[in-house]
Structures are given as C-alpha cells and as structure tokens.
Amino acid sequence: MKKTLLLLLFLGFGLQAQTEDEQQIRAIYDAALTEGKAYYWLNHLSNQIGGRLSGSVQAQQAVEYTKEQLDSLGLDRVWLQPVMVPKWVRGAPEFAYVETKPGLTTNVPICALGGSVATPEGGLKAQVVEVQGIEDLSKLGRENIEGKIVFYNRPMDPTLINTFQSYSGCVDQRYSGAAEAAKYGAVGVIVRSMTLRLDDYPHTGSMSYGDTPVEKRIPAAAISTKGAELLSTTLKLDPNINFYFRQNCRQFPDVQSYNVIGEIRGSEHPEEIMVVGGHLDSWDLGDGSHDDGAGCVQSMEVLHLFKKIGYRPKRTLRVVLFMNEENGLRGGNKYAEVAKSKNEQHVFALESDAGGFTPRGFSFDCDDANFERIQGWKKLFEPYLIHMFVRGGSGADIGPLKDEELVLAGLRPDSQRYFDHHHAENDTFEHVNKRELELGAATMASLVYLVDKYGTVPPRKIKG
Amino acid sequence: MKKTLLLLLFLGFGLQAQTEDEQQIRAIYDAALTEGKAYYWLNHLSNQIGGRLSGSVQAQQAVEYTKEQLDSLGLDRVWLQPVMVPKWVRGAPEFAYVETKPGLTTNVPICALGGSVATPEGGLKAQVVEVQGIEDLSKLGRENIEGKIVFYNRPMDPTLINTFQSYSGCVDQRYSGAAEAAKYGAVGVIVRSMTLRLDDYPHTGSMSYGDTPVEKRIPAAAISTKGAELLSTTLKLDPNINFYFRQNCRQFPDVQSYNVIGEIRGSEHPEEIMVVGGHLDSWDLGDGSHDDGAGCVQSMEVLHLFKKIGYRPKRTLRVVLFMNEENGLRGGNKYAEVAKSKNEQHVFALESDAGGFTPRGFSFDCDDANFERIQGWKKLFEPYLIHMFVRGGSGADIGPLKDEELVLAGLRPDSQRYFDHHHAENDTFEHVNKRELELGAATMASLVYLVDKYGTVPPRKIKG
Numbered sequence: 001m002k003k004t005l006l007l008l009l010f011l012g013f014g015l016q017a018q019t020e021d022e023q024q025i026r027a028i029y030d031a032a033l034t035e036g037k038a039y040y041w042l043n044h045l046s047n048q049i050g051g052r053l054s055g056s057v058q059a060q061q062a063v064e065y066t067k068e069q070l071d072s073l074g075l076d077r078v079w080l081q082p083v084m085v086p087k088w089v090r091g092a093p094e095f096a097y098v099e100t101k102p103g104l105t106t107n108v109p110i111c112a113l114g115g116s117v118a119t120p121e122g123g124l125k126a127q128v129v130e131v132q133g134i135e136d137l138s139k140l141g142r143e144n145i146e147g148k149i150v151f152y153n154r155p156m157d158p159t160l161i162n163t164f165q166s167y168s169g170c171v172d173q174r175y176s177g178a179a180e181a182a183k184y185g186a187v188g189v190i191v192r193s194m195t196l197r198l199d200d201y202p203h204t205g206s207m208s209y210g211d212t213p214v215e216k217r218i219p220a221a222a223i224s225t226k227g228a229e230l231l232s233t234t235l236k237l238d239p240n241i242n243f244y245f246r247q248n249c250r251q252f253p254d255v256q257s258y259n260v261i262g263e264i265r266g267s268e269h270p271e272e273i274m275v276v277g278g279h280l281d282s283w284d285l286g287d288g289s290h291d292d293g294a295g296c297v298q299s300m301e302v303l304h305l306f307k308k309i310g311y312r313p314k315r316t317l318r319v320v321l322f323m324n325e326e327n328g329l330r331g332g333n334k335y336a337e338v339a340k341s342k343n344e345q346h347v348f349a350l351e352s353d354a355g356g357f358t359p360r361g362f363s364f365d366c367d368d369a370n371f372e373r374i375q376g377w378k379k380l381f382e383p384y385l386i387h388m389f390v391r392g393g394s395g396a397d398i399g400p401l402k403d404e405e406l407v408l409a410g411l412r413p414d415s416q417r418y419f420d421h422h423h424a425e426n427d428t429f430e431h432v433n434k435r436e437l438e439l440g441a442a443t444m445a446s447l448v449y450l451v452d453k454y455g456t457v458p459p460r461k462i463k464g
Numbered sequence: 465m466k467k468t469l470l471l472l473l474f475l476g477f478g479l480q481a482q483t484e485d486e487q488q489i490r491a492i493y494d495a496a497l498t499e500g501k502a503y504y505w506l507n508h509l510s511n512q513i514g515g516r517l518s519g520s521v522q523a524q525q526a527v528e529y530t531k532e533q534l535d536s537l538g539l540d541r542v543w544l545q546p547v548m549v550p551k552w553v554r555g556a557p558e559f560a561y562v563e564t565k566p567g568l569t570t571n572v573p574i575c576a577l578g579g580s581v582a583t584p585e586g587g588l589k590a591q592v593v594e595v596q597g598i599e600d601l602s603k604l605g606r607e608n609i610e611g612k613i614v615f616y617n618r619p620m621d622p623t624l625i626n627t628f629q630s631y632s633g634c635v636d637q638r639y640s641g642a643a644e645a646a647k648y649g650a651v652g653v654i655v656r657s658m659t660l661r662l663d664d665y666p667h668t669g670s671m672s673y674g675d676t677p678v679e680k681r682i683p684a685a686a687i688s689t690k691g692a693e694l695l696s697t698t699l700k701l702d703p704n705i706n707f708y709f710r711q712n713c714r715q716f717p718d719v720q721s722y723n724v725i726g727e728i729r730g731s732e733h734p735e736e737i738m739v740v741g742g743h744l745d746s747w748d749l750g751d752g753s754h755d756d757g758a759g760c761v762q763s764m765e766v767l768h769l770f771k772k773i774g775y776r777p778k779r780t781l782r783v784v785l786f787m788n789e790e791n792g793l794r795g796g797n798k799y800a801e802v803a804k805s806k807n808e809q810h811v812f813a814l815e816s817d818a819g820g821f822t823p824r825g826f827s828f829d830c831d832d833a834n835f836e837r838i839q840g841w842k843k844l845f846e847p848y849l850i851h852m853f854v855r856g857g858s859g860a861d862i863g864p865l866k867d868e869e870l871v872l873a874g875l876r877p878d879s880q881r882y883f884d885h886h887h888a889e890n891d892t893f894e895h896v897n898k899r900e901l902e903l904g905a906a907t908m909a910s911l912v913y914l915v916d917k918y919g920t921v922p923p924r925k926i927k928g
Contacts, residue, residue: 033622158497158899161848196899358822358878360849384625385824387851414822414878416899435622435660435880 021380021453024311025446029384031308032442038297039434041069042356045297046287046429053284054324055087055255062280063258066296066321070262073304077265080258083334085324087252088115090284094221096190096245098234099125105244106234108227111202111285112247113174113191114327115209116220123246124149124188124219130235134172134180146185149243151235152177153192153228156419163415164354167194167422171205178220179210189220190243192228194419200224201424204283206327221245259331260321264303268314272455273339274448275318275349276302279325279332279397286427290418294356294437296321298411301441302448313452315347322397325353329396336400347456350409350444351395355421356437357413361388362447365408369457374407377450386443388412404459407451411444485844485917488775489910493848495772496906502761503898505533506820509761510751510893517748518788519551519719526744527722530760530785534726537768541729544722547798549788551716552579554748558685560654560709562698563589569708570698572691575666575749576711577638577655578791579673580684587710588613588652588683594699598636598644610649613707615699616641617656617692620883627879628818631658631886635669642684643674653684654707656692658883664688665888668747670791685709723795724785728767732778736919737803738912739782739813740766743789743796743861750891754882758820758901760785762875765905766912777916779811786861789817793860800864811920814873814908815859819885820901821877825852826911829872833921838871841914850907852876868923871915875908 032038045052045062052059063080070078094112097105112118129144130151131137137145152173156166171194178189193203202222209217223231234241260280266272278295282288299319306313322331339346350362361381364371375389393399394408402408413436421427496502509516509526516523527544534542558576561569576582593608594615595601601609616637620630635658642653657667666686673681687695698705724744730736742759746752763783770777786795803810814826825845828835839853857863858872866872877900885891 029625030623159494161493161903163899358880385852388849416822416903417897420897433881433884435627439625439880 021450024309024449025380027309028305028445028449029442031305032301032438032445033435035308036301036438036441037304038301038437038441041297041300042289042293042432042437043429045293046289050287051284052280052282052288054085054257054281054327055252056284059257059281059323063260066260066280066300070260070300070319073262073307075262075264075303078262081261081334081338083257083259083323083330084254085257085330086328087255088327089250089252091248091250094245094247096221096243098231099242099244100234100238106230108230109200109202109224110190110221110227110245111204112249113207113220113222114204114283115207116178116247116249117217118248118250119188119219119246123244125242125244126187127240128231128235128243130232134176137180137184142184145181148186149188149190150177150181150186151190151231153232155192156194156196158196163196163419166196167419170194174205174222175207176210178207178218179212182212182216182218186218188218188245190245191220191222193222193225195225195422197420198225198229200226201426203422203424204285205423219247221247257323259323259335261318262303263316263318264306264313266315267312270316271345272315272347273318273344274315274347274451275320275398276444276448277320277322277397278352280321281324281326283326283423285423285425286421287429288427289429289432290355290421290427291423292325292353294432295352298352298356298437298441298444302445305441305445311449315452317448317452325397332397333400339401346401346406348407348451349394349398349401350411350448351398352411352440352444353395353397354411354413354415355418356432356440357417358436359386359411359413359440359443361386361390361412362409363390363392363394363412365392365394367459370407373454373457381446384439384443407456409447411440413440485914488773488913489844491773492769492909492913493906495769496765496902496909497899499772500765500902500905501768502765502901502905505761505764506753506757506896506901507893509757510753514751515748516744516746516752518549518721518745518791519716520748523721523745523787527724530724530744530764534724534764534783537726537771539726539728539767542726545725545798545802547721547723547787547794548718549721549794550792551719552791553714553716555712555714558709558711560685560707562695563706563708564698564702570694572694573664573666573688574654574685574691574709575668576713577671577684577686578668578747579671579715580642580711580713581681582712582714583652583683583710587708589706589708590651591704592695592699592707594696598640601644601648606648609645612650613652613654614641614645614650615654615695617696619656620658620660622660627660627883630660631883634658638669638686639671640674642671642682643676646676646680646682650682652682652709655684655686657686657689659689659886661884662689662693664690665890667886667888668749669887683711685711721787723787723799725782726767727780727782728770728777730779731776734780735809736779736811737782737808738779738811738915739784739862740908740912741784741786741861742816744785745788745790747790747887749887749889750885751893752891753893753896754819754885754891755887756789756817758896759816762816762820762901762905762908766909769905769909775913779916781912781916789861796861797864803865810865810870812871812915813858813862813865814875814912815862816875816904816908817859818875818877818879819882820896820904821881822900823850823875823877823904823907825850825854825876827854827856827858827874827876829856829858831923834871837918837921845910848903848907871920873911875904877904
C-alpha cells in the first residue's frame with residue numbers, strides 16, 4: 001500500500017509539474033499575442049530610426065532608444081557596454097551599366113559590398129569574365145582575368161529547403177571574391193545578389209580583403225539577380241562587352257559604440273547567467289526590420305513577458321543587444337571578453353538572428369546530456385506548432401561565449417522569405433507580420449523559462 | 465542460413481522501397497522548386513485576370529485560361545463541367561461615415577457582404593447598437609434594437625495559434641448577423657472585419673438571410689478593424705451618434721459557369737479516382753491570389769509535376785478547379801452529384817484552400833485504418849519540414865464527396881498571415897511567396913504519389 005501511495009504521489013507530482021509548465025507557457029504565449037511590445041518597439045526602430053549601420057547616427061539612436069525602453073521595464077539593471085566599432089560609409093548611390101557598344105548602355109542596380117573600397121572617382125569600366133565561383137579563377141588563370149571585372153554568378157540552390165544552406169553555399173563569392181580575384185589581376189568584382197528571388201534589389205553584405213595589401217584592393221559590388229541575368233545573357237551574346245560601375249564608399253577610423261544590456265537578477269542562482277539576444281546594428285539599405293530588429297525586440301520581449309506573467313527567474317536573465325554583427329562582430333567578441341575577464345558563469349545563450357518569421361524551433365550547440373534534456377520538453381511546444389529541435393549552429397554573436405559549460409541555441413523561424421529581404425532595400429517593417437514576430441518571442445521565452453526552471457546539465461568532470 | 469538470407473532480402477527490399485519513395489519525393493520537390501509552373505499560372509490569374517467572383521467576366525476568363533493551360537500539359541482528358549452559379553454584383557464603391565454631431569462626420573472603410581441587399585438609394589442613417597455577438601441580441605431585446613444598425617464587434621481571438629479557429633469563433637456574426645438582427649427590427653448590420661490585424665481593409669465574405677422574407681432583408685457590410693475601433697470608441701463617448709452607409713449591390717439570376725477538370729488516367733486501377741483541387745472563383749476586392757488562386761495552381765501543378773518526373777499514376781488523378789466556393793458551393797456540389805450519378809469510385813480527395821503559405825502538413829477526414837497508414841509516411845516528409853498530420857476538416861469543395869470509401873484531406877499551410885488578406889483588397893499576387901507556393905504544391909504531389917502507390921485501405925465490410 002505504501003508503495004502504491006508513493007507511486008500515486010509521484011505520478012500526481014509529475015502531472016502537476018507538467019500542468020504548471022503547460023500553464024506558464026500558455027501564459028507566455030497569451031501575453032505575447034495580446035500585450036506584447038515587440039511590434040511596437042520594432043516600429044520605432046524601423047520607422048523612426050531606420051537602418052543602423054555600425055558607427056552611424058542611427059546606430060547610436062538605437063542604442064539610446066533600446067536602453068530607454070529597457071529602463072522602463074523595471075529590470076534590476078540596464079547598462080551600456082562600450083565597444084569600438086568599424087565605420088564604413090556607403091556614400092553617394094552607386095551607379096552601373098552594361099555597355100554592349102560604345103554609348104549603348106543599360107543601367108543595372110548594384111550596391112557596394114560592406115567594406116569595399118571605392119572605384120576611381122570617375123568609375124571603372126572594363127571587360128567582364130563570368131565565373132561560377134572562386135574555384136573557377138585558377139582554371140581561367142591570370143591571362144583571362146587580368147584587367148577585367150570578375151562577375152561571380154553562382155546562384156543560391158533553390159532545391160535546398162533550408163535557405164540558410166543555400167546561402168552558405170554561395171556567400172564565399174561575396175565575402176572572399178574580391179581578395180581572390182585581385183590575386184589574378186582583376187580590377188573589380190561584381191557578385192550576384194544572395195537571394196532566391198529574381199528581382200531588382202541588390203543585396204549588400206560584408207566582404208573581406210584578407211591580407212590583400214591596401215594598394216591591391218579592388219572594388220566589389222552586388223548586382224540584383226535580374227541584373228545578373230541580364231549581364232550573363234549579354235556576355236553570352238558578346239563576351240567583349242564592357243561593364244561600368246561607380247561607388248564612393250569609404251572606411252573611417254573606428255568609433256565608440258555600445259552593446260545594450262539589461263538583466264533580471266536570479267532569485268536562487270544569480271551567478272548562473274542566461275543570455276537572450278540579437279544584434280542592434282543592421283545594413284543601411286533597408287531599415288533592418290528582419291535583420292535583426294526582429295531579434296532585438298524579441299529578446300527584449302522575453303524579459304517583458306516574464307514581468308507580465310509575474311515569473312521571477314531563478315537564474316540571472318540578461319538581454320544583450322549586440323553592436324556590429326554585420327561588419328565586425330565587435331559587440332559579440334567584446335561581450336564574451338568582458339564575461340571571461342569577470343569570470344561570469346554563463347549557462348545558456350539564445351540568439352534570434354534569422355528573421356521575424358513564424359518560429360519552427362531551435363538549433364542547439366551543446367553536449368548530448370543537455371540536448372537530451374531539452375528534447376524532453378518538445379511536447380510542451382507542440383500546441384504552438386514548434387517542432388524543430390536540432391543540433392547545429394546557434395548564432396554569430398553568442399558564438400564567442402562558446403564553452404563546454406554552456407548551452408548555445410538559435411531560434412529557427414521559417415526560412416523561405418528571409419533572403420528575399422536580407423541586406424536589401426526591402427528589409428522593411430511592412431514585411432514583418434506582427435503575430436509571427438510575437439510567436440517567435442513567446443517561443444524564445446518558453447525555452448528560457450524551461451531552462452531557468454530545470455537548469456542545464458553541468459559538464460561531466462573529466463577525472464585527472 | 466536460408467532464414468538469414470530471406471531476412472536480408474526482406475530488409476534489402478524494405479530499404480530499396482524506402483529509397484525509391486525518398487527519391488521520388490525528392491524529385492517532386494526539386495521539380496517544383498526549379499521547373500514549377502504554379503507561380504507563373506498564378507501571375508496570370510491574379511494580374512491578367514484579377515478577382516473572379518462567380519458569374520463575372522473574370523470568372524469566365526479564368527475558366528478559359530486554366531482549361532487552355534491544362535490542355536497544354538498533355539493530360540488524357542480535359543473538360544468543363546457545367547454548373548449554374550449565383551451572380552451577385554457589388555456595384556458602385558460603398559460609402560460610410562460616423563456622424564457624431566449633425567454634419568460632423570468621419571468616413572470609415574466598409575464593403576458590402578456578399579449576398580447582401582443594397583441600402584435605399586440615398587443610403588441609410590441610423591443610431592447604432594454595438595454587440596459582441598448574436599447571443600447579445602436577445603438580451604438587448606427589440607426595444608433596444610428596432611430602427612437601429614446592429615454593429616457586431618467581437619474580434620477574432622488572437623491567442624489561438626491556428627487562426628482558422630479564431631475565424632470560426634467569429635464568422636457567425638458575418639454569416640447570420642443580418643438575418644438574426646432583422647428579427648429584432650434592426651435596419652442594417654455592420655460587422656467587424658474578420659482579420660487579426662488592425663488596418664483599413666474591410667473584408668467581405670458570404671452572408672445568408674436564411675428564411676428571412678425578401679421585404680425584411682436588411683443591408684449588411686463589413687467595416688475595417690480600425691473603423692470598428694473608431695466606431696466602438698465613439699459609441700462609448702456618445703451612444704446616440706449616427707452611422708451612415710450606402711451600397712448598391714444586387715443579386716441577378718443564376719448564370720452558366722463551369723468546373724474545370726483535367727485527368728491522367730490510371731495505368732492499373734483507372735476506376736479509382738484521386739482528386740486534387742481548389743476553387744477558381746474568388747471575391748472581387750483583391751485578385752484572389754491566396755484565396756484560392758494558390759490552391760488552383762498548386763492542384764494543377766500536382767499533375768504537371770507527375771509529368772515532369774515521369775511518374776504515371778496507377779490510379780486516375782484528376783485536378784478539379786471548383787467554381788463558386790465563396791458564395792454558393794455550387795461547383796463542389798455539382799461535382800459530387802455528377803460523380804455519384806456516374807457511380808464513380810473516388811478513393812482520395814485533397815483540397816488546397818488555406819493560402820499559398822509555407823506548408824506544414826495535412827488534416828485528414830478518414831477512418832482510423834487510413835489515418836494510421838498515412839501516419840506511417842510522416843518520416844518521408846521530415847526533410848521538407850512537413851510535420852502536421854492531424855484529424856480534422858478537409859475542404860468545402862470536396863466535402864460533398866464524403867463517403868466511407870473516401871479519404872479526404874486538406875493542405876495545412878502556416879496560417880498566421882492568411883486572414884491579413886482573406887476576402888480583402890490586399891489578397892494580391894505580391895503577397896504570395898514563390899517558394900512557399902511551390903513547396904505547397906510539392907507537398908501535395910508527394911502525398912498523392914504515396915496514396916497512388918500504396919492505395920487507400922478499403923472500408924471494413926460490416927457483416928449483415
């Protein structure tokens with residue numbers, strides 16, 4: 001009889017615990033969908049401030065606005081963490097055309113890649129050699145490249161369901177294309193925009209010259225996918241046509257900026273820190289609504305939702321709005337550097353930097369024991385149609401925190417539309433759906449709630 | 465040894481069978497994402513034809529266009545199935561205002577509900593009584609309603625994750641609100657638009673007068689959600705304000721129209737018919753891209769994809785583009801009537817009428833044995849992030865086919881954005897994402913492929 005009673009008590013406890021989690025998560029989603037502030041904040045960031053390139057006035061305004069908003073949430077502490085960031089400025093709008101015969105030109109939409117040097121003041125005109133990737137350069141050799149513009153035209157693979165995979169399969173052209181082409185004497189680089197759509201928006205993004213000496217750096221620009229199709233077709237008809245482009249972007253010395261941080265101190269284990277975050281900087285062409293205004297306001301919302309449902313975390317919960325993810329990662333590196341110098345014990349970090357679309361789940365960068373524990377929570381997410389709990393990368397900004405003690409996670413929203421907007425003029429507020437944004441915030445808050453309640457599995461001590 | 469060999473053969477067979485399904489489904493998705501015609505067809509339906517209200521010139525153009533496109537696919541048979549449909553015409557744009565003091569007015573966006581009568585020619589002005597639903601009418605009683613406009617203002621519940629549930633919880637106000645209010649002597653009805661957004665688009669939709677005699681029918685219109693908020697707030701300040709609206713919509717006699725049907729004859733069991741379909745008619749305010757241009761072109765695409773991958777179905781595969789789902793369901797009823805009169809054996813019917821958004825799965829209306837078989841296929845869909853295999857409704861147009869011999873299914877796309885556009889002016893082509901549309905078509909085709917290959921479970925014969 002005693003055994004049965006114990007069993008019943010145990011079952012009853014299990015049932016009640018389950019029910020409490022279900023209730024809290026329901027309360028989180030309800031609050032997000034009816035009293036959420038994420039969309040309101042994003043409206044301000046996008047429409048009152050706009051694109052927030054590192055070192056810009058808008059980036060500084062975003063620092064001030066989000067700090068002020070975090071201040072208003074009644075957190076235990078809100079502060080700015082100083083970090084020096086690069087300042088690259090686009091300058092006057094870029095201009096480009098395809099010239100089939102002298103004086104016979106067709107304009108095409110381009111934009112300078114972030115970090116690129118300018119063209120000569122009067123622009124740059126040269127013949128074009130089209131390649132499907134960096135690996136084509138060595139096949140062509142210097143004799144076919146020298147003095148020409150290299151046109152990288154490998155498109156994103158449309159058959160991959162996860163569009164981030166398609167992006168990964170192409171982005172080397174944008175990031176390293178100029179440095180590699182310069183080795184063969186190219187005078188400039190044009191890269192097909194990283195998007196699956198056929199449209200007129202050029203998509204910018206970071207590039208690096210690696211160890212290319214300053215005097216050998218060549219200008220690099222993205223061309224819209226329709227522009228790329230036009231250029232490619234034209235080249236097939238006549239490989240000797242010219243391409244002209246002009247851009248006067250410029251790198252300035254580093255400037256002072258900040259990560260914006262707010263925290264609710266843990267009631268039982270204040271020394272254990274959980275981070276939720278996104279990056280406050282964005283590219284300059286659109287207003288950075290999806291990349292990554294969405295991730296910032298969702299991260300802020302996690303703390304707001306905890307306040308709304310009256311849940312005080314046992315562990316310290318910190319929102320970090322990282323500065324300069326796009327062209328330097330200085331904010332992410334600085335945050336990790338300070339955390340390590342202070343011997344802070346981070347147990348969990350969750351990043352949202354894949355757009356404000358319907359959430360589908362999370363990817364986790366952690367050990368087996370923690371992944372197993374987390375998978376045990378899957379059922380709690382089913383009513384909210386959250387079904388992806390996979391191993392994989394977490395996010396660029398929390399990456400530098402990586403440590404065996406830490407569970408890293410990334411929100412995984414539906415990825416189909418992300419690269420329609422990514423780094424382009426049409427990454428704007430009207431392309432964010434309020435409910436999708438809110439569901440993402442609620443999904444993040446629910447995971448943080450569970451991590452807070454049940455803790456992470458400490459790493460197995462290796463016997464010395 | 466023999467046993468081991470048999471086991472190995474069996475395993476080998478299982479492995480190979482699995483692999484063949486995986487390969488075919490991969491081929492279906494690849495073809496949809498690289499050679500699909502769905503988006504191209506939808507562009508024509510939406511931008512060259514536009515809104516396709518039953519009985520309109522556009523509806524007829526859509527019949528002709530889709531028949532012509534099906535003809536070009538090399539199917540075994542394409543035909544038009546005649547069906548008489550109602551013809552309701554909106555007339556001149558509607559007009560409405562809130563009048564707080566004589567002459568002091570604020571215009572608000574409204575649209576006539578489909579099937580509504582007109583207001584008197586000079587419009588209708590009356591005091592307003594706001595209710596949260598039909599059930600409030602009896603509480604208020606005739607003394608508070610007679611001579612007034614009833615304003616139904618119960619919003620869709622934002623906390624439900626499936627927005628179709630929120631819609632179901634409200635739509636009685638639109639469908640039956642006028643018939644019910646007329647019983648209490650109301651002179652008109654204004655209904656809050658069925659959307660979760662706060663915006664300026666009124667959303668139309670069907671309504672019915674039930675058995676209300678013609679002379680007692682009162683005009684009914686939808687008001688945008690922002691208009692509803694304004695009206696409600698104004699009524700709180702002064703319950704005696706007036707509301708004015710004018711609409712001159714009109715019902716004409718039924719006209720001739722058609723379901724558009726195409727089929728690939730089954731190679732082994734031609735008598736077993738599988739249907740995929742959507743509805744070709746739409747409301748008139750937008751261009752009906754999501755509702756249900758998307759479902760039509762996805763259904764056509766299923767047959768096109770089978771052709772592309774070179775898969776000839778064993779059973780007969782039929783695409784049916786139903787006419788008049790929105791305000792009559794005449795096409796769905798006619799199709800089922802003809803099928804029954806010809807003793808056709810339908811084994812499977814799949815409808816897409818929930819928007820061209822990222823597919824999440826299917827809902828099934830079938831017996832346990834078939835549901836169990838289908839659930840066994842879940843793993844094949846995992847690489848495509850298709851995870852919902854639930855019991856539930858299938859679709860309005862295939863509903864009349866219902867029979868114990870038949871598996872009915874509905875595609876379940878992500879529902880968050882659907883009611884932002886449903887029945888409103890902004891249900892337009894630019895709100896359909898090409899990949900999301902294509903993924904839906906591929907998901908449908910994959911299910912049809914499996915049903916074709918493995919068949920459905922015949923109903924258990926009940927011993928007499």
